[in-house]
Amino acid sequence: MERVVGSVTAQPQPVRVAPKTGTYSWLLMRLTAYGLIVFLTVHMIFNHYLDLRTGNKLTFELVNRRFYAYPVIYAINDIGLLTCTLFHGLNGVRNVIYDLVTNPAARRVLTILVMLIGLYFLYDGSLTLLALAQMQNSVGS
Amino acid sequence: MEVRFRVHRYDPEEDATARYQVYTVDVDGDMTVLDCLNQIKWYQDGTVTFRRSCRSAICGSCGMLINGRNRLACNTRVADLEAAEVSVGPLPGFPILRDLVVDWDPFFAKDAAMKPYLINDTPPPDKERRQSPEEYSKIDNATLCIMCGCCSSSCPVVWNNGQYYGPAALTKAYRFIFDSRDTATRERIDMAGSEEGTWRCHTIFNCTTDCPKGVLNTQNIQALKRKVMLEKLGFTGTKLVFNVDPIYKEGEAQHEHEAGGIATRA
Ligand code: SF4
Numbered sequence: 295m296e297r298v299v300g301s302v303t304a305q306p307q308p309v310r311v312a313p314k315t316g317t318y319s320w321l322l323m324r325l326t327a328y329g330l331i332v333f334l335t336v337h338m339i340f341n342h343y344l345d346l347r348t349g350n351k352l353t354f355e356l357v358n359r360r361f362y363a364y365p366v367i368y369a370i371n372d373i374g375l376l377t378c379t380l381f382h383g384l385n386g387v388r389n390v391i392y393d394l395v396t397n398p399a400a401r402r403v404l405t406i407l408v409m410l411i412g413l414y415f416l417y418d419g420s421l422t423l424l425a426l427a428q429m430q431n432s433v434g435s
Numbered sequence: 436m437e438v439r440f441r442v443h444r445y446d447p448e449e450d451a452t453a454r455y456q457v458y459t460v461d462v463d464g465d466m467t468v469l470d471c472l473n474q475i476k477w478y479q480d481g482t483v484t485f486r487r488s489c490r491s492a493i494c495g496s497c498g499m500l501i502n503g504r505n506r507l508a509c510n511t512r513v514a515d516l517e518a519a520e521v522s523v524g525p526l527p528g529f530p531i532l533r534d535l536v537v538d539w540d541p542f543f544a545k546d547a548a549m550k551p552y553l554i555n556d557t558p559p560p561d562k563e564r565r566q567s568p569e570e571y572s573k574i575d576n577a578t579l580c581i582m583c584g585c586c587s588s589s590c591p592v593v594w595n596n597g598q599y600y601g602p603a604a605l606t607k608a609y610r611f612i613f614d615s616r617d618t619a620t621r622e623r624i625d626m627a628g629s630e631e632g633t634w635r636c637h638t639i640f641n642c643t644t645d646c647p648k649g650v651l652n653t654q655n656i657q658a659l660k661r662k663v664m665l666e667k668l669g670f671t672g673t674k675l676v677f678n679v680d681p682i683y684k685e686g687e688a689q690h691e692h693e694a695g696g697i698a699t700r701a
């Protein structure tokens with residue numbers, strides 16, 4: 295007998311023992327949220343706010359000066375920000391995948407894809423930040 | 436007062452698709468939606484099919500989608516709906532067998548997966564396994580569940596993912612995991628803490644809003660998440676600086692369901 299399903303799409307499926315993963319991604323989702331608050335605050339103060347001491351307007355030159363002054367702190371902070379943003383955002387994408395896709399193989403493939411995207415951007419972004427910091431360091435010294 | 440009832444109709448042997456049929460019922464006083472459905476079945480159309488038993492909000496048979504919310508038909512006064520037309524449909528997200536009757540097999544299979552019974556391997560004491568009022572207060576609210584399915588059927592994650600255990604089964608897991616007399620925490624956490632368990636809940640709160648007995652499903656699931664995490668990190672039995680027990684706001688455990696008006700015990 296064909297079953298009519300109501301206004302939504304759930305299909306009856308046998309209960310299966312699902313993988314016992316998920317705990318760490320939930321925990322890291324929380325930890326990266328705290329990380330975001332810290333790194334983002336430093337980043338915003340560094341890159342986007344007025345010169346608090348003098349009240350001068352933000353200029354490219356001013357940001358550059360700050361950057362010259364603290365290249366290592368700047369690079370560490372922004373790599374931290376990048377890591378937290380990528381994990382937090384892409385883990386959200388993974389959650390959506392797990393909500394919508396129930397096939398275990400498809401879930402695995404899509405999760406690996408999301409991880410590779412994250413790792414690529416982390417690698418690329420970190421290299422750029424490190425290169426910048428190194429440049430500033432050598433210019434500064 | 437004459438009220439129009441739009442009732443979901445579907446006969447698997449006759450109908451290719453579901454439809455709604457309109458009946459008019461003379462409603463007076465405290466008549467509930469279930470009273471009206473009975474009037475329709477007994478005096479207008481004997482083919483209208485629905486489940487009911489206790490008509491006292493205790494058996495959990497008559498959960499339905501009534502004017503856009505999951506409610507118990509026997510516990511919903513028509514007058515409280517303040518509508519000239521009442522729409523009655525089967526619980527969303529469950530496979531429909533006929534008219535307002537849905538297939539409960541997947542729901543109860545998920546419940547059974549949580550081992551919904553007390554497990555304690557230690558030899559029984561002379562009299563009984565005792566529990567203090569404080570210990571009991573952690574599970575009191577969860578024991579109010581009557582397995583009506585209104586919560587799981589209101590959860591958007593359940594609609595999309597038929598594998599997700601859903602709030603009813605997870606509240607059942609909670610009820611035994613936080614029971615001071617139970618010793619099968621690990622077994623239940625293996626199910627409740629899996630990818631189809633607590634981690635699929637996105638705290639949308641539909642389940643808590645629609646529970647006719649005031650069970651705080653969302654809060655229970657959050658307490659389970661903390662418990663699962665601590666178990667997995669190996670903090671079992673350690674005295675923690677923070678509390679993994681459910682965090683109910685002041686007065687929340689007695690919250691009154693706005694439609695049903697059933698006050699739960701504190
Ligand atoms: S938690 Fe509430 S809505 Fe869910 S099955 Fe139990 S009584 Fe029904």
Ligand code: SF4
Nearest residue numbers: 590636637639640642
């Ligand atoms: S709180 Fe969780 S279980 Fe309840 S409706 Fe939302 S997602 Fe579903």
Ligand code: FES
Nearest residue numbers: 489490495497509
């Ligand atoms: S008939 Fe039993 S709960 Fe409504």
